[in-house]
Amino acid sequence: MNDFLKGSNVYLIGMMGAGKTTVGKLLAAQLGYRFMDTDAVIEQVTGLPIAELFAQSGEEAFRQMESQVLAELCAYTRLTIATGGGIVLKRENWGYLRHGIVVWLDVPVEQLQTRLQADTTRPLLQDADPATKLQALLEQRQPLYAQADVHIRYDVAETSEEVAKRAIEQIKQALKPSV
Ligand SMILES: Nc1ncnc2c1ncn2[C@@H]1O[C@H](COP(=O)(O)OP(=O)(O)O)[C@@H](O)[C@H]1O
Ligand SMILES: O=C(O)C1=C[C@@H](OP(=O)(O)O)[C@@H](O)[C@H](O)C1
Numbered sequence: 001m002n003d004f005l006k007g008s009n010v011y012l013i014g015m016m017g018a019g020k021t022t023v024g025k026l027l028a029a030q031l032g033y034r035f036m037d038t039d040a041v042i043e044q045v046t047g048l049p050i051a052e053l054f055a056q057s058g059e060e061a062f063r064q065m066e067s068q069v070l071a072e073l074c075a076y077t078r079l080t081i082a083t084g085g086g087i088v089l090k091r092e093n094w095g096y097l098r099h100g101i102v103v104w105l106d107v108p109v110e111q112l113q114t115r116l117q118a119d120t121t122r123p124l125l126q127d128a129d130p131a132t133k134l135q136a137l138l139e140q141r142q143p144l145y146a147q148a149d150v151h152i153r154y155d156v157a158e159t160s161e162e163v164a165k166r167a168i169e170q171i172k173q174a175l176k177p178s179v
């Protein structure tokens with residue numbers, strides 16, 4: 001089923017709330033891959049929730065840990081990796097992401113707001129005006145997300161399983177040799 005990837009990892013990028021962790025688990029199952037989540041690895045290693053890490057050590061320290069985790073994971077094969085929404089910010093991280101197939105889950109900011117309206121786990125959203133903050137982050141990052149190999153545009157009618165299935169189809173298309 002997944003020999004078309006020849007063991008290459010699949011990295012999911014996109015804004016917080018885009019569904020990288022949710023779809024990533026389903027995509028891994030459909031590919032017969034293992035699922036990893038860079039945030040979960042950081043929380044496991046530090047024993048702290050991301051929000052606590054930001055509060056204690058600051059965003060820069062978190063970004064350094066994020067790069068270290070990505071560097072470790074990119075040495076493995078047959079992984080579907082859900083990254084944190086800010087992974088695209090550091091050029092160094094693109095060196096690791098390019099070891100595999102980079103898939104952008106592109107979800108409109110209104111849908112992100114709906115999904116994250118009650119969220120307290122994402123420190124960058126603990127803001128007086130989270131909607132404006134989300135919009136500003138998306139505008140800043142969109143050109144970076146757009147460097148992905150595969151662009152999965154949101155379809156309101158799709159379940160997360162169907163998003164994962166479509167991602168496989170679009171990855172196959174992207175890997176087809178251009179004639
Ligand atoms: N297709 C979807 N429709 C509605 N809610 C979704 C969908 N995909 C994910 N969610 C919800 O949105 C929130 C963020 O999903 P998550 O997978 O953690 O995103 P990310 O890892 O990109 O931040 C979660 O509460 C999740 O249940
Ligand atoms: O967008 C961001 O900068 C972040 C997204 C989060 O991950 P999710 O994208 O899984 O929410 C997490 O890495 C941290 O809160 C920073």
Ligand SMILES: [Mg+2]
Pocket residue numbers: 020021037039082083084
């Ligand atoms: Mg996530």
